Amino acid sequence: MRNEELIRIFMENASKVAAKPIRVEGSNKLNDILDEILANETSVYCPAKTELEKSVIIDVERRVEALENATSSVEEVVAGIAETGSIVVSSANGRALQTSLLPTYHVALLSADNIFASLDEFFKIMGNDLPTNVTFITGPSRTADIELTLTIGVHGPEKVSILVI
Amino acid sequence: MKKPGGQSINFRDNARQALQNPTLRRAMRHATETFRNKRNDAIDGIPFEEWREQASELRKSIIGNINGYVDEFAVNATKRGAIVHRAKTAADARDLITAILKDNGAKSIVKSKSMVTEEIHLNKCLADLGFRVIETDLGEYIIQIAGETPSHIIVPAIHRSKEQIGQLFCEKLGCDFSDDPAVLTDTARKLLRQEFLSADAAISGANCYIANTGSIVLFTNEGNGRMVTTLPPLHIVVTSIEKALPSIDDLPLLMRLLPRSATGQVLTSYLSIISGQRMAYSTMDTKRLHIVLLDNGRSEIARGPYWEMLKCIKCGACMNVCPVYGMIGGHAYASTYPGPMGVILSTLLNGLENAHPLLDATTLCGACAEACPVKVPLLKLLYELREMRVAKGYNNTLEGVSMRGFGIAAKNAHIFRTGQASAGALWPLAGILSPVTVNRLPKPVKRTFRRRFS
Known part of the structure; x- marks a missing residue:
């Protein structure tokens, strides 16, 4: 499948599960888009471990070092799955899984090269030597436990944006 | 009708109580309907x-x-x-x-x-x-x-x-x-x-x-x-x-x-x-x-005749389509797992002697087996366990006697006619002996279908 087609399917399926995929054309536009979507956020956490994360600029006054105190987080995720519109986070390289869990707003940075067409394709690449924790995230945290009424944002984030770079 | 721990599963009484609870009935109708529709949409086009x-x-x-x-x-x-x-x-x-x-x-x-x-x-x-x-x-x-x-x-x-x-x-x-x-x-x-x-x-x-x-x-x-x-x-x-x-x-x-x-x-x-x-x-x-x-x-279930129940992946699809579960909800089953998979699994886990009243919780319509994503033969297992219940003598005695009686009558035209003729007269008596069973059955008609042609 052509890369552009894969990106299109991924973004379409991610929208269906209430995530907000945004296409970033060129990494120099990344900070403009982040400024825009994080405009109302007061405390932002970014691990700054990968090259992509290191290129993220967040003002000193709202950047927090402790994840527990952040209302939003920006981090690179390891993969996107076009079939389900999911993003994948992993504990490999000492990454904190709670980055995509504790804040109410999770901004995922996804390199377009890491989008896989199907679940099978992703697992083939992963092999059998899995990191301690691999988590697929498909949209925001949700529940339907009260009268099957869909409520977004239970314990995890109520908003998930995916910047496809 | 004892369950380990000394509580009794009085399924019929539980079900009757559940049916008289309008809030529960509304909640169950809404829930099972919503789940059924969502599932049907989700399996469309795949x-x-x-x-x-x-x-x-x-x-x-x-x-x-x-x-x-x-x-x-x-x-x-x-x-x-x-x-x-x-x-x-x-x-x-x-x-x-x-x-x-x-x-x-x-x-x-x-x-x-x-x-x-x-x-x-x-x-x-x-x-x-x-x-x-x-x-x-x-x-x-x-x-x-x-x-x-x-x-x-x-x-x-x-x-x-x-x-x-x-x-x-x-x-x-x-x-x-x-x-x-x-x-x-x-x-x-x-x-x-x-x-x-x-x-x-x-x-x-x-x-x-x-x-x-x-x-x-x-x-x-x-x-x-x-x-x-x-x-x-x-x-x-x-x-x-x-x-x-x-x-x-x-x-x-x-x-x-x-x-x-x-x-x-x-x-x-x-x-x-x-x-x-x-x-x-x-x-x-x-x-x-x-x-x-x-x-x-x-391990024992896996070696026995009902091993297919263990294929179950606990998705709940069978209960969402079950007409019995949809009317009474899960509590009437008085066991951890309700609905069709629950009836079977509870019987296997707790023993027929403890859980057999649950085998009444089915219309044998087979909707559960059709919905099951891993093809557990739920209908077949329900049949087999109900047969086993009769073989072991756990079914209602009166029901056993009447079914045997019906079996004899149905094989002999003379007895069948006599039975039909006297059914109307004997109905009130049967109602006193077994009100639950009899009230669920249609009343005998005065002029039977056969007599219209004779």
């Missing part, structure tokens, strides 16, 4: 039958070698630093879990939803021993503060209306009354966040475990499952042996079938694959992982 067939064959081969997969899993999970325990009975599992908690000095425990821990009545045991146990799935949290048991394996509090939940929160949590699900959810979110961050230990279930990687897999939506498996320093997984998958490559099939069948989702919000113990990134990370694999009679 090769569902093909996947079902594959999953059925896969699950068959797993149950045929279940203890082999348990062994392989134990070896691989141990290599990854998890401590694997096997529990033959529910009591063994409770003792093991209690010992692990005590060894680690844990007092407060957060739980994510687990039907296996319901099966072994873990919460009551831990509470009796002085542990503080908090359920963190919203539905489980609601029924925990209400002092109830789950009425559905996926949405445990589905029997309650939002007004009832609002009232409950108001009384037990001291918050202002609201019947807005979003407000109620937010109340629970705020209260539970502190619990996640301060708990000494976590207990979760697992939707499946992977033999060749030693991983356990959790499908969740709220995020509480991720909180409990990554925040407290100790994590205990409690799952049952039949939930094996041979290889990680088998997981995509389950990922495609389970959420679609359970809630009509393409995939749950979160799916976590946990392989062994993780190195802590900070002070608030999980450091020790224990896995308790419960047998509780499953």
Whole structure:
């Protein structure tokens, strides 16, 4: 499948599960888009471990070092799955899984090269030597436990944006 | 009609009471209808039958070698630093879990939803021993503060209306009354966040475990499952042996079938694959992982004539289409697992002698078997267990006598005619002898169909 087609399917399926995929054309536009979507956020956490994360600029006054105190987080995720519109986070390289869990707003940075067409394709690449924790995230945290009424944002984030770079 | 623990399953009385509860009837109608529609939409336009067939064959081969997969899993999970325990009975599992908690000095425990821990009545045991146990799935949290048991394996509090939940929160949590699900959810979110961050230990279930990687897999939506498996320093997984998958490559099939069948989702919000113990990134990370694999009679079921029940992946699709479950809800079954899969599994786990009244909870329409994503022959199993009930003499005596009588009459035209003629006269008497059975039957007509032609 052509890369552009894969990106299109991924973004379409991610929208269906209430995530907000945004296409970033060129990494120099990344900070403009982040400024825009994080405009109302007061405390932002970014691990700054990968090259992509290191290129993220967040003002000193709202950047927090402790994840527990952040209302939003920006981090690179390891993969996107076009079939389900999911993003994948992993504990490999000492990454904190709670980055995509504790804040109410999770901004995922996804390199377009890491989008896989199907679940099978992703697992083939992963092999059998899995990191301690691999988590697929498909949209925001949700529940339907009260009268099957869909409520977004239970314990995890109520908003998930995916910047496809 | 005794169940272990001395409570009796009086299914017919329970069902009659449930039918007289309009709030419950409304809730069940709404829930099962919504779930049915969502599931039907979710399987539209995908090769569902093909996947079902594959999953059925896969699950068959797993149950045929279940203890082999348990062994392989134990070896691989141990290599990854998890401590694997096997529990033959529910009591063994409770003792093991209690010992692990005590060894680690844990007092407060957060739980994510687990039907296996319901099966072994873990919460009551831990509470009796002085542990503080908090359920963190919203539905489980609601029924925990209400002092109830789950009425559905996926949405445990589905029997309650939002007004009832609002009232409950108001009384037990001291918050202002609201019947807005979003407000109620937010109340629970705020209260539970502190619990996640301060708990000494976590207990979760697992939707499946992977033999060749030693991983356990959790499908969740709220995020509480991720909180409990990554925040407290100790994590205990409690799952049952039949939930094996041979290889990680088998997981995509389950990922495609389970959420679609359970809630009509393409995939749950979160799916976590946990392989062994993780190195802590900070002070608030999980450091020790224990896995308790419960047998509780499953090895024996796997060797017996009803082994196909163990193919079940616990999605709840069968209860959402069951006309009996849809009318009465889960509590009438008075057992951990309700609905068609629950009737069969409870009978197999607790014994025919204890659970046979549940075998009345079917119309034998077969909708359950059609909905099952792994082709458990639910209808066939229900038939066979009902035959076994008659063979063992657990059915109602009067029903047995009348069915035998009918059998004789139906084979002989003379007796049949006489019987038909006298039925009208004898009906009031039969009504006194067996009011429940007789009231369900249509009254005999004066002029029979046969007589119109003779």
